[in-house]
Amino acid sequence: MKYFLLASLFFVGALALPAEDVKSLSDFQAAADNANEVLVIPQWPKTPVEIRGEIDNAIAKANAGLDTIGKQDLSKVTLESTIGALDHIQNDAQIAISKTVVVQQTNQDAAMRDAAEKAIKVFQDWAVGVDYREDVYKAVKAYADTRPKLEGEDALLLEHTLRDYRRAGLALPPDKRAEVEKLRKELAKLETDFQSNIIAVKVPVTFTKEELEGVPATVLDSPGVKTGDNTYTILANVTFQYNTVEETAKKEETRKHLHLVRDNLASDKNVPLLNNILAHRNQLALKLGYKSWDDFQTEIKMAKSGAAAKTFINDLVAGIQPKFEAEVAELRKLKAEETNDPNAQINIWDWRYFQNQLKKSKYTFDTEALRVYFPFQHVLEGMFDIYQDIFGLKFTKILAPYKWVDDLQLYMVTDAASGQPLGMFYLDMFPRDGKFNHFAEFGIIPGTKLPDGKYQRPTVALLCNFPPPSKDKPSLLSHSDVETLFHEFGHALHAIVTQAKYVRFSGTNVPADFVEAPSQMLQNWVWNKKVLDTFAADYRNPSKKISAETIAKMKEAKLATVGVFYRRQFTFGDIDLTLHDVHPEGQPYDCVSMSTPMFAKDFFPNNDTAFVAFWGHLVGYDAGYYGYAWADAIAADMATVFEKAPNGFLDKTAGMKLRQEIYAPGGSREIDTSIRNFLGRERSIQPFLKTLGIDKPAEAKGGPSKEGDTGAAKPPTKP
Numbered sequence: 001m002k003y004f005l006l007a008s009l010f011f012v013g014a015l016a017l018p019a020e021d022v023k024s025l026s027d028f029q030a031a032a033d034n035a036n037e038v039l040v041i042p043q044w045p046k047t048p049v050e051i052r053g054e055i056d057n058a059i060a061k062a063n064a065g066l067d068t069i070g071k072q073d074l075s076k077v078t079l080e081s082t083i084g085a086l087d088h089i090q091n092d093a094q095i096a097i098s099k100t101v102v103v104q105q106t107n108q109d110a111a112m113r114d115a116a117e118k119a120i121k122v123f124q125d126w127a128v129g130v131d132y133r134e135d136v137y138k139a140v141k142a143y144a145d146t147r148p149k150l151e152g153e154d155a156l157l158l159e160h161t162l163r164d165y166r167r168a169g170l171a172l173p174p175d176k177r178a179e180v181e182k183l184r185k186e187l188a189k190l191e192t193d194f195q196s197n198i199i200a201v202k203v204p205v206t207f208t209k210e211e212l213e214g215v216p217a218t219v220l221d222s223p224g225v226k227t228g229d230n231t232y233t234i235l236a237n238v239t240f241q242y243n244t245v246e247e248t249a250k251k252e253e254t255r256k257h258l259h260l261v262r263d264n265l266a267s268d269k270n271v272p273l274l275n276n277i278l279a280h281r282n283q284l285a286l287k288l289g290y291k292s293w294d295d296f297q298t299e300i301k302m303a304k305s306g307a308a309a310k311t312f313i314n315d316l317v318a319g320i321q322p323k324f325e326a327e328v329a330e331l332r333k334l335k336a337e338e339t340n341d342p343n344a345q346i347n348i349w350d351w352r353y354f355q356n357q358l359k360k361s362k363y364t365f366d367t368e369a370l371r372v373y374f375p376f377q378h379v380l381e382g383m384f385d386i387y388q389d390i391f392g393l394k395f396t397k398i399l400a401p402y403k404w405v406d407d408l409q410l411y412m413v414t415d416a417a418s419g420q421p422l423g424m425f426y427l428d429m430f431p432r433d434g435k436f437n438h439f440a441e442f443g444i445i446p447g448t449k450l451p452d453g454k455y456q457r458p459t460v461a462l463l464c465n466f467p468p469p470s471k472d473k474p475s476l477l478s479h480s481d482v483e484t485l486f487h488e489f490g491h492a493l494h495a496i497v498t499q500a501k502y503v504r505f506s507g508t509n510v511p512a513d514f515v516e517a518p519s520q521m522l523q524n525w526v527w528n529k530k531v532l533d534t535f536a537a538d539y540r541n542p543s544k545k546i547s548a549e550t551i552a553k554m555k556e557a558k559l560a561t562v563g564v565f566y567r568r569q570f571t572f573g574d575i576d577l578t579l580h581d582v583h584p585e586g587q588p589y590d591c592v593s594m595s596t597p598m599f600a601k602d603f604f605p606n607n608d609t610a611f612v613a614f615w616g617h618l619v620g621y622d623a624g625y626y627g628y629a630w631a632d633a634i635a636a637d638m639a640t641v642f643e644k645a646p647n648g649f650l651d652k653t654a655g656m657k658l659r660q661e662i663y664a665p666g667g668s669r670e671i672d673t674s675i676r677n678f679l680g681r682e683r684s685i686q687p688f689l690k691t692l693g694i695d696k697p698a699e700a701k702g703g704p705s706k707e708g709d710t711g712a713a714k715p716p717t718k719p
Ligand SMILES: [Zn+2]
Pocket: 487, 488, 491, 516, 519
């Protein structure tokens, strides 16, 4: 911490607080007591033995709690003794496992990380069995059978708990349930094999220097690539190598050859495996009373049915057709010029290369040169100022009694008006060996009302990997890093300002096709000059701001390729939904012949390939890939509330509305209600199309516009 603050003090003149002014948790205790809250800094395990001990204790405590639920007199069941008790058990278990996950992702000691990894495995194995505790299910069922008159979050808790049991097969007769359990276990094993095959496959492709004309030294000189006098070995399975060759290799034959290898990776093993996986999923869905796996998967999301998700994707495919065509025409012009062939066509192995040519020739600005405007500490404080202001919050740095790394920071979030403490966040911002290597928000303590009536305020951690400061320079972020920071911090606020009563609905526990939307919306902030001018300034000369011209150019460059980008995304969404659509039981699957035509329909023909064999999203995001675009569409819609507000993205009224209508309720009410309250109208797909450069309200329709949500499946009868 010290090193970093000193660096930023020196370079950007930020004020570091003298040590004696740093607050601690105790400074907020009186306010927390006043608000009837529990506010504690997590206690971290310090040794491998403690890690395992915490998980063992958490499991033992949860088992005892489950026993109590299961053993009770079924004629005296109450909300508190059944679904309420289950939620409290989840709270304790979640804190233990979340801390273990953070240790595994951050600890500097490999032995600690290993112990955490083992403990997580133990926990996961245990957690699977919780669903199948017949005694607990009977108690919940007995409570549901009393037909309690519940409202709001309580009613939703009962509904969701029963829904989970039904989805696990508990509502079925014992023989059918056993079949479901067996299918689930087999499916899990097949899915693990599918993923392992993707990780294990390694296909080297050799080229001569001439064949790789145009490919930069970053690839040619990287370890293992030059394997002979004039032999270069490209690994088709290494995404960075593949993408760079496809973007830069001047010879079409090279791009084509590598593409065909790439889109056939793992096909020998994974094509039959995927066919088997699809058959298992279909069987499971049918046994559980659904028409298809996509209906099963989307039931618990905003889309609610496979048909609604598919309508959404199809409408978007049609909606961006003019933009897609225009972009392809532009790429074709470049290819015609380069090849002297007036009839040149863009193939699936061409778009990356000609997009890159387009960017180089038409949208020349140096993204690296922008970094001087984004010294880390200044960006962080600038973002804090904006979020504190629009959301009515105050962030105060406090002492962390335990730090897993020296530059770890801990902040208290309070309500600016009342001073009520709302929660805490850790910031662990720079890369190091053995640390989680992406950018993400991790929950640690969830917000929830405890059995004694006190509210437990949340704690989260942001784990990021921004460029570290060097000897002569502070950490300088790229524009995309700044966008990521605004995005991830949005998740943190979503978790911290929660008012949900139950863990199940607290913070970011919202449908999976919505959870990214508020954060994706916040990415708009860093494309706005008024916002950027509040903090982005050349660290060597803070009077220098990013020019309006540069921002306009950046936007233009982004817009120049969105048509192709989204059509590719929609193709993936379409393939995923098609594979998981209605399918007669017992009829074999042919995943390749089901998916390949989608490329020709929505993108570019992709013949003689088996793309799906190397597509890891088919496990985990199965019948869920559409959700990326779905959340994008809602994000664009939600952004209009700020765009239309008097103060734009810095508007406090709009900010407070987001806090109250989206962040605070979390999943404790239907997400559609929250969105409608925030928008002040039904949702619409138009703003999203507008961000794609299409502004023709009369033509486009469809979900996630509420009006377009036809075809919602009837959920199977509840037990
Ligand atoms: Zn996110």
